[in-house]
Amino acid sequence: MSAHPGGRLDGLTNAGADWSGLRVLVTGLGVSGFAAADALQERGAHVIAVDGGDPDTNTTLAERARILDILGVDVRLGADHTTGMPAGWVPDLVVTSPGWRPDQPLLAQAARDGIPVWGEVELAWRMRAAVGPAPWITVTGTNGKTTTVAMLAEMLRAGGLRATAAGNIGTPILEAVLHPEPYDVIAVELSSFQLHWSDSLAPYASCCLNLAPDHVDWHGSYEEYVRAKGKVYANTKVACVYNVQDPATEQLVMDAEVQEGCRAIGFTLGTPGLSMVGVVDDVLADRAFVQERRTSAAELATLADVQGAAPTLAPHQLANALAAAALARSYGIPPAAVRNGLRAFAPEPHRIADLGVVGGVRWVDDSKATNPHAAAASLGAFEHVVWVAGGLLKGADVDELVRDAAGRLRGVVLIGQDRAQLADALARHAPDVPVVDVPTTDTGVMDLVVARAADLAQPGDVVLLAPAAASMDMFPNYGARGDAFAAAVARRADTTGG
Template structure:
């Protein structure tokens, strides 16, 4: 098959195995079946939900095999996988041995765009360890303010296949891409792309930091207009240097400092552009005020600059950048102010599921009672604690791997009082908030920024954040 677009005829009678039911697997199976492919879906799980999903697909004539995602079905000519399936699964090893290509949902969407009779919309892509969702949603808000038909899609929860094959005709797509998705997307070629930052994450999946970075760097391959990098993170700039891009594609940096030529940055509380102006050696274009960013924490300003850079690469005028940032509202559980009680602010950043995100969150406040803990995913906490020690009024720990954080606090912040909750039930959050309230003083911030995944205690980070918010609101009612 060609590396770019694929006609419907190319799928007729082709044996395709789709690995995994769910957000990406079901749309992939449907789309391929509609194009005449002979689709078999394999899935590790065989629970009630999987059986219900299987019944819907089987009613269409799609074969579904539950409880066995390890064996490659006979005659398979292509595997399309859900992004989270690890590369060392027996199914993929068998496919590689047989010379069968493996695509992710992003690769399939990229190949199928433009096959529904509409012109394919260009992609503005965003990846990085942290800030992807916020940046993509900021970007979509800016593009909408410019009058463009757009959507925030990809790892953000909206299926890319639905976006490229649906009824809506888009001018441009703001695409969030995880390292998993990029690993399985060899032919993706974005209009412009950004890597926001790089820090150790998902190393159990990728095998090493080098492999993780290399998969993130795939987002720059074949870019046509701009590769946007973080001037404060040299690893992102190195990925630009290593990328094979189209002739004329530019490296564009973003910085929280005054920008140099070909950069966006901040001067006296103003977001300015020295990249997309006629004379970038001498000129700078005002885009927005720092106060236009919601919330204006340092890492969020960086996200806004990255979004602005991608929008400017697409030709968006400065006024739309300002209006889009003003219109943007952050996701729930991402530095979300819940309440003020007795002079103490309570902030929910449950989405800070790794140390890099938590570092940015802690840097946004001067005096903090920190609620942390959960599943560490192989992370270490010494660097995080060292950087935040002077800001910590106290710490409340809970969750399966809380001891790792406690040990780092003992080594690097022994004077900070720590409450260690020896429980992993969901009710622990209410007790954590009570202990945090006792430690806090007027002017402090009680910050839920766990630096860990949530699945030891909660279904996901959303449920964890909701538990925190419920506990805070209950305390607010008691104090009223």
């Protein structure tokens, strides 16, 4: 055992630095952990990778472990390897997957022993090209991150740039940074977990879309969650974009240490003030990145460009588009490319996805609304709703959500482990709204859910799956939950004739 390298880590600021011989413990072999172990091993580091999963039941984990083993990584699987440092071996650095909580025993030991812990995002920032690396435009927020980053990437591409979306959106940022054909610019989605483990990032422009309680169990408190989100603005070079309707995001900008000359840019659903992007009549208007912004604005797009083929333009989708437009304009993207990017954008699955009209009722899948803040935004897009809700609430409070939505509710169908908490809130704030409790957590329950929702709905209503909760009590992920709902709606259409 030897002392860890102290100042050596400070010199690891690009892909051409000397990573050889560095002893690195990689914790977790999800997509980001796999990418980190691969990149470090390729650069001559001595890597041990641990994951608590069982390769006998997780074929993806088994395949990743096999590949890393061939590459020379020391892979150790099973819960026994996640309770502390490998025996007789002290790493110079721990690179952790974002899902690992700071109080996880191995990470807690690293903190006690003074061993630096980086996330994969921090590692990716330090593995950028030494000369001319692609700038990062970073986005976080409780909700809307993925949509905003995808919109932004489309705008950047429409502006003629080789751009991609990476990070929490699915593609590990390390893969984008080390791509053999370098990108001009990268739109980066960052979760609060990823930001917690990142300290060196200096984005070109950055944005926190909104703030609401989420992942408090991971961070330990809402204050720590907000602090992690605020790190998105640290060291920003050109523009910190904030949500005018969410003053907490502007406060994070005010509190951030940014680079000289960086501007605060607001986005608003209302008429934009100076240094803002907003809406005038049916036009997205820019009063931030035009020369005569005191007296004029640039037209970026229309509301129809944002709505596309969706059944309605939800306020939060418009907010996402405005945030993406502000970030794109900060990078010099012309108005026509902003509009063309919005037109090219395809909404992600299970995000206010229109499943069609069956029996005179519109059915909408917003399974991605996995917390109360997202569900509130979804409910706010429709006038009369039969709401399908429930799952794992992760300690979230639903009182405000139910109180604010009560006037829109035609009925509610409750599913999942924490449905009693929703039922209690409905009894307090919407006592006259009929509620159907579906007690089974069997994954085949959606046909019953759809039938009960149809009983409650009237012609012209919307049946909305916006659970306000995570899915893992019943389904592998929110996508599987949305797929089950959509399939049940399709079966009902087949049996009722639409």
